[in-house]
Amino acid sequence: MPDSLKKLIESLKYLPGVGDKTAQRYAFSILDMPKEQFDFFLDNVSNIQEKIHLCPICNNLTENDLCSICSDSLRNKETLCVVEDVKSLFLFESLGIFHGVYHVLKGLISPLDGVNPEDIELDKLIERVEKENFKEIILAFKPSVEGETTALYIKKILGDKNIVISRIASGVPIGADMEYMDSMTLERALLDRKNLE
Amino acid sequence: MPDSLKKLIESLKYLPGVGDKTAQRYAFSILDMPKEQFDFFLDNVSNIQEKIHLCPICNNLTENDLCSICSDSLRNKETLCVVEDVKSLFLFESLGIFHGVYHVLKGLISPLDGVNPEDIELDKLIERVEKENFKEIILAFKPSVEGETTALYIKKILGDKNIVISRIASGVPIGADMEYMDSMTLERALLDRKNLE
Numbered sequence: 001m002p003d004s005l006k007k008l009i010e011s012l013k014y015l016p017g018v019g020d021k022t023a024q025r026y027a028f029s030i031l032d033m034p035k036e037q038f039d040f041f042l043d044n045v046s047n048i049q050e051k052i053h054l055c056p057i058c059n060n061l062t063e064n065d066l067c068s069i070c071s072d073s074l075r076n077k078e079t080l081c082v083v084e085d086v087k088s089l090f091l092f093e094s095l096g097i098f099h100g101v102y103h104v105l106k107g108l109i110s111p112l113d114g115v116n117p118e119d120i121e122l123d124k125l126i127e128r129v130e131k132e133n134f135k136e137i138i139l140a141f142k143p144s145v146e147g148e149t150t151a152l153y154i155k156k157i158l159g160d161k162n163i164v165i166s167r168i169a170s171g172v173p174i175g176a177d178m179e180y181m182d183s184m185t186l187e188r189a190l191l192d193r194k195n196l197e
Numbered sequence: 198m199p200d201s202l203k204k205l206i207e208s209l210k211y212l213p214g215v216g217d218k219t220a221q222r223y224a225f226s227i228l229d230m231p232k233e234q235f236d237f238f239l240d241n242v243s244n245i246q247e248k249i250h251l252c253p254i255c256n257n258l259t260e261n262d263l264c265s266i267c268s269d270s271l272r273n274k275e276t277l278c279v280v281e282d283v284k285s286l287f288l289f290e291s292l293g294i295f296h297g298v299y300h301v302l303k304g305l306i307s308p309l310d311g312v313n314p315e316d317i318e319l320d321k322l323i324e325r326v327e328k329e330n331f332k333e334i335i336l337a338f339k340p341s342v343e344g345e346t347t348a349l350y351i352k353k354i355l356g357d358k359n360i361v362i363s364r365i366a367s368g369v370p371i372g373a374d375m376e377y378m379d380s381m382t383l384e385r386a387l388l389d390r391k392n393l394e
Contacts, residue, residue, distance in 0.1 A: 001287055002260045004241065004248045011238040014230060015223045026212045028284065030242065031249060031258070033211060038246050041208040044201065045227065045242060049235050051201045052228060061228070063199045087225065090198055 005031070057128070059104035059121075061086055069093075069101055076100045078135040082125065082154070084108050084147075088140060100138075103128060108146035109153055115146075117153060129158055136164040143170040143188065202228070254325070256301035256318075258283055266290075266298055273297045275332040279322065279351070281305050281344075285337060297335075300325060305343035306350055312343075314350060326355055333361040340367040340385065 005027060012023035033041065054060070055067035062068065069075055079100030083089050089102050106120045117123075129137070139154060141147030155165050171189035172181055181189075202224060209220035230238065251257070252264035259265065266272055276297030280286050286299050303317045314320075326334070336351060338344030352362050368386035369378055378386075 001290075002249055002258055002265075004245055004260055005258060007237075008241045008245050011234075011241045014226070014234055014238055016226050017222075024284070024287075025214075027245075029211070029213045030245060033246070035246070037208075037211055040204075041211055042243055044205045044208045046239055048201055048205050048224075048227060049230070049232070052199055061199055061202060063201055068199075087221070090221075093198075 054104075058102050059086070059106070059124075060089055060102060074099075078133060079138065080129070080132075080134045080136070081138045081140050083140050084120075084142070084150075092140065100136075105150070108141060108144075108150045110146045111149070120150070122154070122157075125154070126157060129161070129163070134163050136166060139165065139167045141167075143185075251301075255299050256283070256303070256321075257286055257299060271296075275330060276335065277326070277329075277331045277333070278335045278337050280337050281317075281339070281347075289337065297333075302347070305338060305341075305347045307343045308346070317347070319351070319354075322351070323354060326358070326360070331360050333363060336362065336364045338364075340382075 008027045009023045012026045052061050055062045057070045060067035076099050082103045092098050103125050139151045205224045206220045209223045248260050249258050252259045254267045257264035273296050279300045289295050336348045
């Protein structure tokens with residue numbers, strides 16, 4: 001196998017979940033791409049790391065000074081949605097149901113994995129909350145020990161300010177069969193039950 | 198989502214079997230690569246199509262005038278192994294059990310899909326066989342209607358020359374359970390039975 005092909009296969013294995021066989025399949029498909037497609041592909045890969053940086057306000061990805069959300073004057077600047085990563089932000093945005101602004105953490109606190117509040121840059125969130133005038137902070141973390149820990153930590157630090165701190169609901173997903181739910185989800189669904197009005 | 202990220206995701210979907218979710222996961226991992234890793238990745242992608250071309254003799258991939266096999270004086274130039282694609286060639290080479298030379302077709306004849314002998318460049322193989330002095334031609338195609346058709350076609354054209362034309366054995370794979378074999382495999386295994394000596 002030519003050396004350059006071997007190296008291409010090696011570098012494709014940097015992609016998550018890509019092993020030897022898949023990397024080889026990808027390498028062959030890159031080799032076989034029509035010139036135009038290959039150029040588009042290469043062009044898009046080549047400057048991506050230079051072009052994109054984090055929004056200095058919220059950590060969203062952006063090509064400009066501020067991200068498209070922070071620079072949008074129509075967004076409600078009094079409601080902040082805190083997410084664990086930019087993927088969650090994109091997910092919420094794709095729904096088009098949230099009109100406030102975001103703050104992207106660098107993950108969730110996980111003492112077992114040695115991830116402490118400073119590792120996820122919680123201080124940046126706290127500074128921001130102190131400077132801006134939020135009325136509500138929605139914590140949109142996944143329901144897990146890490147999500148729980150991070151939520152409790154934020155509540156502890158920001159709880160004494162005059163800001164509503166809420167957490168997205170957790171329970172049985174719409175359309176799911178009860179029998180396939182784990183006990184923690186059912187317990188949470190029961191605890192967080194809502195009165196019918 | 199920044200435009201450049203959208204475009205990167207679009208181009209990652211060119212890779213075989215990669216949909217929206219996987220492309221997004223790959224794009225984020227490319228964004229997150231340490232600079233050094235990203236540069237290596239980019240470097241290996243960027244010149245691959247220029248660097249690699251087909252060996253003019255056998256269609257193997259190479260960076261040089263001739264491929265590493267055709268230019269190797271130690272290979273047995275009297276035994277030719279014909280494969281359907283370069284992946285098969287790499288597979289056989291990785292075993293280290295074949296010491297002859299190869300010829301890589303551009304697929305297999307498949308009348309149902311409109312793939313005719315000229316589409317897989319069989320004339321190039323025939324020209325080569327007429328010029329060189331092969332004693333045996335091994336057809337290493339997968340056992341399928343297409344493999345069978347291509348083998349029969351080659352046998353018909355080259356059968357009158359003084360060359361042994363053989364085909365790799367087909368049957369029950371080593372370690373397989375009989376009960377999981379399909380009827381065609383079992384039939385072939387029975388037909389191609391070998392006398393114990």
